[in-house]
Amino acid sequence: MEIKLAVDAVVFGYDKEYGISILLIKRKFSPFKGDWALPGGFVLQNETLEQAVERELIEETGISISYLEQLYTFGELNRDPRQRVVSVAYFGLVKSSKFKKLSATTDASEAKWFNIKDLPKLSFDHADIIGMAIDRLRAKITYQPIGFELLDKKFPFSDLEHLYTSLLDRPIDRRNFKKKIMHLDILEELNEKVKLKGAGRPASLFRFNKKNYERLVKRGMHFEI
Amino acid sequence: MEIKLAVDAVVFGYDKEYGISILLIKRKFSPFKGDWALPGGFVLQNETLEQAVERELIEETGISISYLEQLYTFGELNRDPRQRVVSVAYFGLVKSSKFKKLSATTDASEAKWFNIKDLPKLSFDHADIIGMAIDRLRAKITYQPIGFELLDKKFPFSDLEHLYTSLLDRPIDRRNFKKKIMHLDILEELNEKVKLKGAGRPASLFRFNKKNYERLVKRGMHFEI
DNA sequence: GCAAAAGTGTTGGGCCTACACCCATGC
DNA sequence: GCATGGGTGTAGGCCCAACACTTTTGC
Incomplete structure (x- = not known):
């Protein structure tokens, strides 16, 4: 069996009331059924990595982002219990207005914002990915005016x-x-x-x-x- | 056909005489037969990405590096004319003594150091990868004492x-x-x-x-x- | 009138830049 | 003795951190 290639997205939103938050989805299937995970999925044959991220974000959360960059590629051997999956993680930002829109309408949905200080139990190695993304965000403010x-x-x-x-x-x-x-x-x-x-x-x-x-x-x- | 996963390594060496150089190999097979390329190759089922890089470097150049970090993952659609290949590029540094050793013994070999100001024609999108690696190296000296x-x-x-x-x-x-x-x-x-x-x-x-x-x-x- | 958040200047000290001459060796 | 590269100190200016009171509003 071949190595499968996936993408995952750590999307940050900010609002003065809610603080800095990350968008997560609830898993519907095993493994980790019912746990929270980063939006993402397998890359299709005829799409670039960025296209895969944007497609998955629309499919799973309905959100479109204002900034996207590659974060890191995670390739450890047992990240996924089913088979070998290498995942290219992306780092995304959305504007405050979109953040509010989703946060107001997702009470019953599968996608939800979580404040970075109050994250739920996460699937796979997604806690590691999020940790790296938060480090990137913190580092970024010292060399890019990310408020934009x-x-x-x-x-x-x-x-x-x-x-x-x-x-x-x-x-x-x-x-x-x-x-x-x-x-x-x-x-x-x-x-x-x-x-x-x-x-x-x-x-x-x-x-x-x-x-x-x-x-x-x-x-x-x-x-x- | 599935997406194939590869790694490539941009390895820098330095010596006062030769300047800052990159390790390249001459391709033996089509496509780009006879052109120069970054050391690298497909990732095996049971090795991590780092292990794949280190294995390929040993196989193709005989060198072992003193520093290795992930650079970027290249996933455009037509990087490789044969099939879809996504490649995780790594950034490596070797100590001056090893640099000299290889540069002294490779006249007839397939692996060779090239000064970054005098690179040959390159295969695939390897010129882009090298460009990004050089940017990383330049940026790195402002926040890490890489001389070590x-x-x-x-x-x-x-x-x-x-x-x-x-x-x-x-x-x-x-x-x-x-x-x-x-x-x-x-x-x-x-x-x-x-x-x-x-x-x-x-x-x-x-x-x-x-x-x-x-x-x-x-x-x-x-x-x- | 008081609570809440916005708005606004100055100064002392530390750090960084600019700058040029002497030293130890080989030939 | 001259060519080559190694080794070293200071002063002036700029930038940055530290610091607190006034303004405008709602209640």
């Missing part, structure tokens, strides 16, 4: 700040953080304000400047908080 | 300096470079000197302090030259 892919088009600055504090799991200096981000010259302040949570001063909305953002990503950056 | 894996146990400081200048392809300030490296606290100066190339003042030998080196790698570093 996780937040919506317009957002209050505090959303970005909360994203970083959840990811770093520690408070940051708001003044220094704002100076540093603004210095990258990838954010534009809009003439719009939103009132958040009832109390508190209304916040200005910001959006990413796509051109400057891409220039920065291409040129490379380094960013310690 | 490319140089021998003992080496004059100028070897490390030349490694960086070849990789960066520009001159660096020797005094600042030395201060910066020494500040990492991973090098020990030995009470030994070597005479190099006949003329010139003899140089002190250094070696890596393995414990401090590993602590640094674990903790993470960032290093701009």
Whole structure:
């Protein structure tokens, strides 16, 4: 019997209320029936790896992602009890609005968001894959302004700040953080304000400047908080 | 027909004389017969991906490497004209002494080192794979003190300096470079000197302090030259 | 008026860059 | 003695961390 090739996707979503979350599906069949697993499946003969990931995500969760990159290929011998399966894991991000849409409609569904601090028991070696993806996400914020892919088009600055504090799991200096981000010259302040949570001063909305953002990503950056 | 799974290895060697080089083999069979290619081949049913890489390297080149990490998995549809092949590419480094050994004995052999500035025509998509590996190597020197894996146990400081200048392809300030490296606290100066190339003042030998080196790698570093 | 979150500047110190001359050897 | 490569120190400037009070809103 040949080696089978699969893909798996670790998709992150973020929202100030729910925190940083990962999309999982409930397995319908043995092995690990009833446990949670990463969305994914076997690669078809005539599709690329990326196409396989996107197809499986649509089939299993209905979601389409805003950012996708390869994470790592897992090839240990007994990952799957049935046969030899090598899996190419991908790392994906979805925007906050899509995150909310799915999280509001999945109570009875097979796909569900789980906060990364509160993950269920996982199938196969998916806990390892998720661990590596979280490491990648944490590392990424030091060299890429990933907020662009996780937040919506317009957002209050505090959303970005909360994203970083959840990811770093520690408070940051708001003044220094704002100076540093603004210095990258990838954010534009809009003439719009939103009132958040009832109390508190209304916040200005910001959006990413796509051109400057891409220039920065291409040129490379380094960013310690 | 199923998708076949292969591995390929981009192995770097370094020597002050030859510069930064990659190990290639000459293909004996069609397709691309007579062209140069990365060492690699199909993964067997009962070996891990790393084992497959190491086996192929021994079989095809006789070399054993001092550092190996996964680079990227290439899964485009027409990489191989015969059938669908997905290949997991690895990134390897060998120590200078082994590099010299092979380069001295391979005149008539099928395995040969090529300076990265002077590569031959390559088979399949191996030029893309090598391009990505070189990017990884360049990026790596800014966050990992890779000299440890490319140089021998003992080496004059100028070897490390030349490694960086070849990789960066520009001159660096020797005094600042030395201060910066020494500040990492991973090098020990030995009470030994070597005479190099006949003329010139003899140089002190250094070696890596393995414990401090590993602590640094674990903790993470960032290093701009 | 008070609770909640947004918004906003300055300074001291550490680090990093820029820079040039002497030393030990072979021939 | 000259060519070759090894070895070494400092000062000025920039950047970054540390730090707290005011503003605008809801209740």
